[in-house]
Amino acid sequence: MKIxxxxxxxxxxxxxxxxxxxxxxxxxxxxxxxxNNESCDYPIYGEKVGQAVxxxxxxxxxxxxxxxxxxSLAANKVKGIRxxxxxxxxxxxxxxxxxxxxxxxxxxxxxxxxKAKDIVKAxxxxxxxxxxxxxxxxxxSRMEESWSRSE
Ligand code: RB5
Numbered sequence: 001m002k003i004x005x006x007x008x009x010x011x012x013x014x015x016x017x018x019x020x021x022x023x024x025x026x027x028x029x030x031x032x033x034x035x036n037n038e039s040c041d042y043p044i045y046g047e048k049v050g051q052a053v054x055x056x057x058x059x060x061x062x063x064x065x066x067x068x069x070x071x072s073l074a075a076n077k078v079k080g081i082r083x084x085x086x087x088x089x090x091x092x093x094x095x096x097x098x099x100x101x102x103x104x105x106x107x108x109x110x111x112x113x114x115k116a117k118d119i120v121k122a123x124x125x126x127x128x129x130x131x132x133x134x135x136x137x138x139x140x141s142r143m144e145e146s147w148s149r150s151e
Contacts, residue, residue: 003124004058004103006045006071007033011064011108014116018062021117025124030058046074046083046105053102054080061103062120072105079144082137087111089122096126098133 003022007015012035019029032048034040042065049061049071061083063071068085075083083103086092087110095101104123106116128134 002028002030002058004030004032004049004052004061006049006061007064008042008045008071009034009037009040010066012037014108014113015064017113018064018116018120022120025121027124042070043074046071047078049103050075050078050081050083054078063103063105064108066109067107068105068110075103075105079148082140086119086123089118092119092122093126096123097129100128100133100137
């Protein structure tokens with residue numbers, strides 16, 4: 001299973017630690033993030049990870065910026081992406097079980113490395129439950145379709 005990972009300058013160190021952790025769990029990591037601390041634009045990395053997941057280059061994605069919000073907003077602009085910010089393991093599990101999120105985001109200025117690892121593990125190990133949740137996810141897809149048609 002391939003995991004796309006992306007980050008801005010606020011999350012270089014955490015990205016490296018999370019990438020190593022994800023690899024230690026047996027996943028392949030594709031790095032789309034910046035690897036230096038120079039100020040950069042988070043939308044670039046949110047879009048890169050969103051695109052990799054939407055196009056099937058990766059099975060799911062992990063995005064990190066200062067808060068997790070900027071990269072998640074960018075990823076959600078890519079058609080087919082469902083990304084949410086997770087600062088706890090319960091949300092990380094439910095975002096997959098209920099929302100079938102294909103990208104998760106969190107903030108390097110919000111969660112520490114150990115919490116971030118727990119969040120990632122909870123997300124990767126959870127499974128979408130389908131059923132009533134499928135019809136709600138389908139509603140989101142229909143909204144995405146109708147809003148892109150109304151341009
Ligand atoms: C960068 O300073 C910061 O704005 C960015 O990492 C992120 O938190 C934006 O949502």
